[in-house]
Amino acid sequence: MDKNVHVGVVGGGIGGLTAALALLRRGYDVSVFEQAPELQEVGAGLQISPNGIRILFSLGLEAEMLAMAFEPQGKEIRLWNTGDTWKLFDLGVVSRERYGYPYLTVHRNDLHQALLKAVEAIKPGTVHLAHRSTGIEQDANGVTIEFADHPSVRADVVIGADGVHSHIREQLFGSGPVEFTGIVAWRGVIPAENLPDHLVKPVGTNWIGPGGHVIHYPIRGGELMNFTSVIERQDWKVESWSSAGSNAEYHADYPGWHEEVHTYIEAIPQPFKWALIARPPMQEWVNGRVALLGDACHPSLPFLAQGAGMALEDACILARAFDEFDTLDEALERYQRVRIPRATAAVNGAYANTERFHNPLLADATQAQRYVDEQWDPAKVVDRYEWLFKYDATSVPLDASAIVD
Numbered sequence: 482m483d484k485n486v487h488v489g490v491v492g493g494g495i496g497g498l499t500a501a502l503a504l505l506r507r508g509y510d511v512s513v514f515e516q517a518p519e520l521q522e523v524g525a526g527l528q529i530s531p532n533g534i535r536i537l538f539s540l541g542l543e544a545e546m547l548a549m550a551f552e553p554q555g556k557e558i559r560l561w562n563t564g565d566t567w568k569l570f571d572l573g574v575v576s577r578e579r580y581g582y583p584y585l586t587v588h589r590n591d592l593h594q595a596l597l598k599a600v601e602a603i604k605p606g607t608v609h610l611a612h613r614s615t616g617i618e619q620d621a622n623g624v625t626i627e628f629a630d631h632p633s634v635r636a637d638v639v640i641g642a643d644g645v646h647s648h649i650r651e652q653l654f655g656s657g658p659v660e661f662t663g664i665v666a667w668r669g670v671i672p673a674e675n676l677p678d679h680l681v682k683p684v685g686t687n688w689i690g691p692g693g694h695v696i697h698y699p700i701r702g703g704e705l706m707n708f709t710s711v712i713e714r715q716d717w718k719v720e721s722w723s724s725a726g727s728n729a730e731y732h733a734d735y736p737g738w739h740e741e742v743h744t745y746i747e748a749i750p751q752p753f754k755w756a757l758i759a760r761p762p763m764q765e766w767v768n769g770r771v772a773l774l775g776d777a778c779h780p781s782l783p784f785l786a787q788g789a790g791m792a793l794e795d796a797c798i799l800a801r802a803f804d805e806f807d808t809l810d811e812a813l814e815r816y817q818r819v820r821i822p823r824a825t826a827a828v829n830g831a832y833a834n835t836e837r838f839h840n841p842l843l844a845d846a847t848q849a850q851r852y853v854d855e856q857w858d859p860a861k862v863v864d865r866y867e868w869l870f871k872y873d874a875t876s877v878p879l880d881a882s883a884i885v886d
C-alpha cells in the first residue's frame with residue numbers, strides 16, 4: 482500500500498502504541514491520540530506468552546524486555562485452603578526451546594514506556610496526550626477525528642485502539658450486549674522486600690478454589706510481586722482500572738483461603754477492584770476506513786492471560802496487511818478475516834477457564850485432587866495453551882489460504 486497514507490490511532494495503550502510502532506517501522510506516517518493528560522504508573526502486571534514476546538522482539542524491544550521483565554521458571558496450581566501444589570507447566574528454558582521465545586511477566590507501565598520511547602525515537606511528536614476523541618466522521622477520502630478540547634484532525638485511516646470502553650466501537654457498531662459476570666477482580670503490586678522470602682518464588686502461581694481464584698507472579702526483574710484475584714460477588718459493578726478498595730474488604734472476600742494468600746493481601750499497599758463484564762465476540766471489526774484493535778474489539782475475561790498478547794498480534798498483522806496488500810480496503814478486510822477467528826477463540830478459552838478455576842468440587846481436598854488430575858492432565862494443558870504460544874504473527878500467511886471461517 483502507498484506509504485504516504487496517514488494513520489490516526491485513537492488510544493495510546495499497549496495495542497495502539499504497538500500498532501503505531503509496527504506501522505512506523507514499515508514507513509507509514511502515524512499519529513496517536515491518547516486521552517490521558519500524562520502517562521502515569523497505572524495498571525499492574527501483564528503476562529506475555531511467547532506469541533506476544535516474538536512480536537515485541539521483532540519490533541526491536543528484545544533488550545528492553547529482558548532488562549525490565551521477569552522470566553518465570555514455570556507455572557503451578559495451588560489449592561485454595563490446603564496449599565497443595567501441582568506443576569502446571571515449565572517455562573524459562575523450556576519455553577525458549579519449545580516456542581523459540583521466553584514467557585515474560587512485565588509491569589504494564591514498563592512495557593508502555595518502552596513502546597512509547599520506541600515510537601518517539603522513529604517519529605518525535607507521534608503521541609498526542611490529552612486528546613480525548615469524541616467522535617469520528619468518514620467520507621470517501623478520509624476520516625475526521627474529533628476531540629473534546631482540540632481541533633479535529635484528518636487521517637486516511639483510523640485505528641480504534643481505545644480499549645474496553647471504546648467509543649469508536651460504540652459509534653460504528655452500537656453498544657452491544659453487556660453482562661455483569663457476577664465476578665469481581667482485585668489487583669495489587671507488592672514490593673518483594675515486604676514479603677517473607679518463601680513467598681517470593683520465581684514462578685507464576687494460580688490458586689484455585691470454589692467461586693474464586695488467585696494469581697501471582699514476579700515482575701520488574703523480581704522487585705515486585707503482581708497479585709491479582711477474582712471472586713464471585715454480586716455487589717460491585719464498576720468496570721474501571723482505577724477504583725481503589727481496602728485490604729480489609731479484600732481479606733473479607735477470601736474467607737477460609739490459605740494463610741499465605743492473606744499474607745500477600747496484607748502486604749498490598751493499595752488494592753484496586755473492578756467488575757468483570759462479558760461482551761460477546763464481534764463478527765466485524767472494520768467499517769470503511771476505520772478498524773478496531775485490541776480490547777476495543779475483543780475484550781476478554783482475564784482467565785487465559787492473552788489480553789495484551791492478542792492486542793500485540795492484532796498490531797503485527799495489521800501492519801503486515803498494510804504492506805502486503807495494494808489497497809486499504811483489502812488490507813483492512815484481510816486484517817479482520819485473519820484476526821477475528823483467533824481472537825474469538827482466545828475470548829472463548831478465557832470463558833471456559835472460569836468454571837475450571839472456580840469449580841465447586843475444589844471445596845473438598847479429596848475431590849479436588851481428582852479434579853486437578855483430570856483438568857490439568859498434561860495432554861489437556863498442551864491442548865489449551867500450545868495453539869496460543871506457537872502462533873507466529875510475524876509470518877503467518879495473510880493470503881486467502883489463511884482465512885478460517
Ligand SMILES: Cc1cc2nc3c(=O)[nH]c(=O)nc-3n(C[C@H](O)[C@H](O)[C@H](O)COP(=O)(O)OP(=O)(O)OC[C@H]3O[C@@H](n4cnc5c(N)ncnc54)[C@H](O)[C@@H]3O)c2cc1C
Nearest residue numbers: 492494495496516524525613614643644722775776788792
Ligand atoms: C489504566 C489501565 C490499566 C490496566 N491495567 C492492567 C493490569 O493491571 N493488568 C492487565 O492484565 N491489564 C491491564 N489493562 C488492560 C491491558 O492493558 C489491555 O487488556 C491490553 O493491553 C490490550 O490493550 P489495548 O491497547 O487494547 O487497551 P488499553 O491498554 O486499555 O488501552 C486503551 C487506551 O485508549 C485510551 N482511550 C480510551 N478512550 C479514549 C478516547 N476517547 N480518546 C483517546 N484515547 C482513549 C485509554 O486511555 C488507553 O490508554 C489496563 C488498561 C488500562 C487502560
